[in-house]
Amino acid sequence: NAGVTQTPKFRVLKTGQSMTLLCAQDMNHEYMYWYRQDPGMGLRLIHYSVGEGTTAKGEVPDGYNVSRLKKQNFLLGLESAAPSQTSVYFCASKDPGNQPQHFGDGTRLSIL
């Protein structure tokens, strides 16, 4: 089982460029999440989805968009990258109820 797979693993962008981060899970989980982690901090929720075709804003949604067209995939988009978006991005998925989240290994994004 691959679990939660994030692509790419590393990326360097210039300010103003756009890109999409892909998260894929093979556990048939209903819920999916995107977080960012900055140095010395815990994870902060960007956007999440409780089912195919649904998305909702998290704690720090500005500058990001998401889509959940297929149950197994959750895409995070940066329309116009800014240096403040330099971070490590984590995707997670889970079943409903008192269940843990399963995390990918992260995407390290640097914006110059």
Added chain:
Amino acid sequence: SQQGEEDPQALSIQEGENATMNCSYKTSINNLQWYRQNSGRGLVHLILIRSNEREKHSGRLRVTLDTSKKSSSLLITASRAADTASYFCATDAGETSGSRLTFGEGTQLTVNP
């Protein structure tokens, strides 16, 4: 802002000793979870304790939850060098909020051989 606050921010112990990490939170919760993060990796789930539970064990891990004080602790007994990692608590407010997690800032544990 982070709901959880973890204490201490960093902990250095010798192999074989016990490690205790504490977490406080501010709002009502459905459950509280602890995760481990090795350097450069994603988070790995350790243990989940529901709001109506007071203590839970898993191998060398013991978690307590005091909802009246809005606090939790994670005890790792007989620590090993391989336990060196960052440990995070996270609170889940329940299905009405999409089971979203709010994380603390973490405790960096170093276990010296």
